[in-house]
Amino acid sequence: MSKSKITRRQLVVGAAPLAAAGPLYGLAAPLLASDREASHMGHELPAAGHAAMIGDQVPAPGGPRDLDSLLVPPPALPHEPGRVREYTLVASDRRIEVAKGVYFEAWTYNGTVPGPIIRATEDDLLRVDFLNAGSHPHTIHFHGIHPAGMDGVFEIVNPGERFTYEFPARPYGFHPYHCHATPLKKHIHKGLYGTFIVDPPKPRPPAQELVMVMNGYDTDGDGENNFYTVNGLTFYYAKYPIRVSRSQTVRIYLANLTEFDLVNSLHLHGDFFRVYRTGSTEQFEYTDTVMLCQGERCILEIDFANTGTFMFHAHQSEFAELGWMGFFDVSD
Amino acid sequence: MTSGEVAPRRRLPLRRAWALVPLILLLAVVAAFAAAGGPVLDLLGRNPPPADQFDIRRVTLEPGVVRIRVTNPQPDELTIASVTVDDAIVPFTLDGPATLERLRSATIVVQYEWVGGDPLSVGVTSSTGIETTKDIGAAVETPGASARGFFGYAVIGFLVGVVPVALGLLWLPSLRRTPPQWLAAFMALTGGLLAFLAIEALGEALERQAALPGPLAGPGFVLLAVAASYLGLAFLAQRLGSRGGAAAPALSGLALAALVAVGIGLHNLGEGLAIGSSFALGELTLGTFLVVGFMVHNVTEGLAIAAPAAEERRIRPTWLAALALVAGAPAILGAWIGGFVTSDLLAVVFFGVAAGAAFEVIVEVGRYVRRRAPGGLTSGHVIGGFLAGLVIMYATGLLVG
Numbered sequence: 101m102s103k104s105k106i107t108r109r110q111l112v113v114g115a116a117p118l119a120a121a122g123p124l125y126g127l128a129a130p131l132l133a134s135d136r137e138a139s140h141m142g143h144e145l146p147a148a149g150h151a152a153m154i155g156d157q158v159p160a161p162g163g164p165r166d167l168d169s170l171l172v173p174p175p176a177l178p179h180e181p182g183r184v185r186e187y188t189l190v191a192s193d194r195r196i197e198v199a200k201g202v203y204f205e206a207w208t209y210n211g212t213v214p215g216p217i218i219r220a221t222e223d224d225l226l227r228v229d230f231l232n233a234g235s236h237p238h239t240i241h242f243h244g245i246h247p248a249g250m251d252g253v254f255e256i257v258n259p260g261e262r263f264t265y266e267f268p269a270r271p272y273g274f275h276p277y278h279c280h281a282t283p284l285k286k287h288i289h290k291g292l293y294g295t296f297i298v299d300p301p302k303p304r305p306p307a308q309e310l311v312m313v314m315n316g317y318d319t320d321g322d323g324e325n326n327f328y329t330v331n332g333l334t335f336y337y338a339k340y341p342i343r344v345s346r347s348q349t350v351r352i353y354l355a356n357l358t359e360f361d362l363v364n365s366l367h368l369h370g371d372f373f374r375v376y377r378t379g380s381t382e383q384f385e386y387t388d389t390v391m392l393c394q395g396e397r398c399i400l401e402i403d404f405a406n407t408g409t410f411m412f413h414a415h416q417s418e419f420a421e422l423g424w425m426g427f428f429d430v431s432d
Numbered sequence: 433m434t435s436g437e438v439a440p441r442r443r444l445p446l447r448r449a450w451a452l453v454p455l456i457l458l459l460a461v462v463a464a465f466a467a468a469g470g471p472v473l474d475l476l477g478r479n480p481p482p483a484d485q486f487d488i489r490r491v492t493l494e495p496g497v498v499r500i501r502v503t504n505p506q507p508d509e510l511t512i513a514s515v516t517v518d519d520a521i522v523p524f525t526l527d528g529p530a531t532l533e534r535l536r537s538a539t540i541v542v543q544y545e546w547v548g549g550d551p552l553s554v555g556v557t558s559s560t561g562i563e564t565t566k567d568i569g570a571a572v573e574t575p576g577a578s579a580r581g582f583f584g585y586a587v588i589g590f591l592v593g594v595v596p597v598a599l600g601l602l603w604l605p606s607l608r609r610t611p612p613q614w615l616a617a618f619m620a621l622t623g624g625l626l627a628f629l630a631i632e633a634l635g636e637a638l639e640r641q642a643a644l645p646g647p648l649a650g651p652g653f654v655l656l657a658v659a660a661s662y663l664g665l666a667f668l669a670q671r672l673g674s675r676g677g678a679a680a681p682a683l684s685g686l687a688l689a690a691l692v693a694v695g696i697g698l699h700n701l702g703e704g705l706a707i708g709s710s711f712a713l714g715e716l717t718l719g720t721f722l723v724v725g726f727m728v729h730n731v732t733e734g735l736a737i738a739a740p741a742a743e744e745r746r747i748r749p750t751w752l753a754a755l756a757l758v759a760g761a762p763a764i765l766g767a768w769i770g771g772f773v774t775s776d777l778l779a780v781v782f783f784g785v786a787a788g789a790a791f792e793v794i795v796e797v798g799r800y801v802r803r804r805a806p807g808g809l810t811s812g813h814v815i816g817g818f819l820a821g822l823v824i825m826y827a828t829g830l831l832v833g
Contacts, residue, residue: 200513201514335521421519422521
């Protein structure tokens with residue numbers, strides 16, 4: 101970064117004989133002070149503030165329905181122990197637009213960051229066929245309870261190779277999966293992560309279900325995120341607010357897979373929600389802000405009291421202003 | 433032998449044409465490489481990705497508005513994709529296309545309620561995700577290009593440039609009564625002051641050059657500025673010197689004073705630029721104390737001009753006024769340039785030119801002292817005077833640490 105500066109030599113202190121210069125300087129100072137009469141050509145300026153951050157003006161990439169498959173999970177199936185649930189995940193290198201006009205050389209599962217939503221009911225047999233079509237060795241490490249050989253740590257899958265992960269889905273809740281090849285930090289921040297829902301044996305009450313994965317992108321490789329998002333695209337839900345109905349509970353499966361930063365959070369405006377930590381218990385906390393460490397996740401249930409437009413965002417203001425912000429459009 | 437005379441004359445045009453052969457061959461090789469050089473480079477493996485950094489030239493602040501002037505210093509075109517102010521993505525407009533070709537510039541306009549007096553940082557991210565940032569020490573409204581601002585910078589430049597030099601010249605009558613060995617000491621003192629200024633200016637030029645994006649300027653660029661100004665002044669000195677007689681290589685009296693004034697003027701141009709741009713960028717608080725400091729400091733520059741001029745029996749007051757203007761007025765010009773068109777590249781040129789000019793004037797002063805001073809260059813008065821010049825500069829610098 102270039103920076104103009106005055107050198108030591110130029111900062112020489114004054115002395116008495118020239119103190120008369122003071123009044124002269126007094127003449128110059130106001131002349132250099134702010135000149136507010138200068139024309140600002142206001143018409144050419146873009147809007148500012150939150151008003152500028154909703155709808156078409158928002159600098160968000162993507163079209164109106166681009167994130168549907170990452171937002172709306174597949175439906176839950178009834179409890180049926182031993183049923184096989186098959187998924188195929190393909191790791192590939194892909195250049196994706198993460199912020200308006202900004203492209204990131206990502207490593208993806210099935211072409212998106214985050215990867216696809218996997219869903220099973222507790223005691224289903226999850227069978228995930230993994231093909232590594234990328235240029236580096238990868239794995240899938242699932243959180244949850246499974247045999248050691250299915251952990252995706254030692255079973256390195258080289259480019260062009262396959263591996264089938266097979267284990268009973270448990271415990272019920274909401275869990276992340278991610279690559280565990282080294283260097284770990286690199287493989288995760290490049291985009292190899294996603295989430296899977298394990299439904300409880302006793303089905304959850306019906307709700308409008310949404311999945312939100314909080315993440316960040318370090319596009320210039322300095323170890324700090326340049327952008328923060330939910331479901332992979334900056335300001336996406338500010339440009340395309342999520343439509344929900346007041347008459348039905350909104351259930352959000354929320355996970356934090358942000359690399360480089362310790363914690364991320366979600367804050368809802370205008371209402372409260374129930375937080376079920378990891379989604380694995382019946383206990384909940386009633387709040388409007390939830391904080392998650394990297395790898396933590398929870399299930400939120402909102403019963404909107406009012407209709408209208410309500411903001412949600414990371415309560416780390418910095419994250420919100422770097423892309424992790426959106427709106428609910430609540431109607432009757 | 434007539435044939436022997438004719439033959440070389442005939443071959444002469446051919447020999448001249450031979451000088452074009454390397455150029456033609458070079459063109460052919462370049463064309464061939466451009467057409468089919470890819471496979472050759474592939475032998476070395478893949479090229480690393482481009483740096484994709486912008487050069488943020490200037491950040492201008494108006495109430496509620498931030499303007500960012502960016503240039504693409506990269507060999508390939510670069511696209512402005514995202515803009516942040518204080519780590520927040522902001523909507524922006526551009527005065528042209530978002531994709532900049534090499535060395536093309538654009539101005540980004542952002543509506544932003546910046547907080548006066550607080551640090552501010554702006555970031556411009558390319559479509560490839562590389563962010564270039566620039567920090568502003570304290571946000572202050574950039575003085576507009578108005579008559580008021582123009583006059584304000586002129587007053588500042590006048591105060592720190594012309595006034596102290598003129599005051600320093602008033603030592604002239606006292607210097608005339610000084611014995612020759614002490615006059616030599618004052619001349620050597622002038623050399624010391626100039627040597628200090630030259631090194632400072634060179635350091636400043638190199639420091640600013642190092643902060644520039646690589647493609648714009650390397651250290652050789654500083655050398656170009658230094659050499660151009662040194663040789664330009666040497667040429668001028670030679671012309672001034674030979675007017676008095678062909679065998680008078682060492683300048684003296686008014687001519688030497690004029691040369692010292694030119695050298696100091698070029699230095700003050702850089703100093704004015706530094707003051708103007710630092711003020712415009714919110715990096716400098718122009719308090720009464722600081723302005724007074726500049727004035728006291730620059731009085732020594734008047735002394736430096738007065739010392740050689742003391743040799744003349746009588747100098748018309750208009751000449752003295754001209755000397756003061758030549759040495760001091762460039763500070764006004766520098767303040768205008770720094771205040772209104774801040775350019776780091778221009779600053780490098782100015783400081784390089786200032787260093788080259790100071791070096792040349794030191795040489796002229798040295799030649800003068802060697803010829804005229806009792807005891808030459810190695811007399812106690814001369815050595816003491818030169819070191820005293822350095823010490824004065826160093827000590828005044830120490831005071832502000």
